[in-house]
């Protein structure tokens with residue numbers, strides 16, 4: 001089952017990149033609410049990078065799947081009081097949206113682990129969301145992250161307003177890419193623009209995503225949380 005879903009998703013990503021004349025983005029498999037077994041199955045098919053939304057849930061899966069040596073990304077909102085656990089569990093934090101949070105992660109990243117890869121989450125157009133920094137705060141936050149020894153700035157992450165019509169999300173993806181290019185002129189080491197999900201990855205790739213975050217298309221619909 002998951003073999004076909006992974007194959008189909010990789011195919012969609014490649015087609016979208018080819019149609020847009022852009023490099024093929026990385027696939028982040030979003031396993032929130034999915035059991036560790038499902039993640040292990042996908043890992044068995046060659047998928048290495050997994051995204052989780054909740055720190056506690058990720059810690060359990062991380063412990064259960066430790067021998068597989070997977071790459072774990074936090075893509076859910078992170079409160080500073082969970083920074084210690086997050087800094088030990090994850091390889092990437094895609095939701096850094098304040099200097100305070102960045103400092104907490106830097107302080108808690110264990111010295112024996114590699115620096116923590118960080119994306120600045122930008123609230124590109126979603127007025128209903130309190131998460132993500134404003135576009136005009138990106139440059140200062142990026143500078144602050146670069147100055148922290150235990151963090152490594154990799155780029156930006158966005159979650160546009162979830163319009164039913166995926167085409168309506170295109171302007172947000174385009175703004176995100178412009179912001180990314182501006183940031184890349186200042187910090188040449190950045191390489192990641194994380195945007196696009198199961199239903200809109202083609203649009204995100206056309207606008208320049210370098211990483212797409214896919215859950216439903218890989219694992220099927222999520223069970224509702226109680």
Ligand SMILES: *Cc1c(COP(=O)(O)O)cnc(C)c1O
Nearest residue numbers: 030075197198213214215216217
């Ligand atoms: C759940 C989630 C995804 C994956 O969404 P799907 O529609 O299931 O592909 C991607 N990014 C974030 C931040 C998420 O919370």
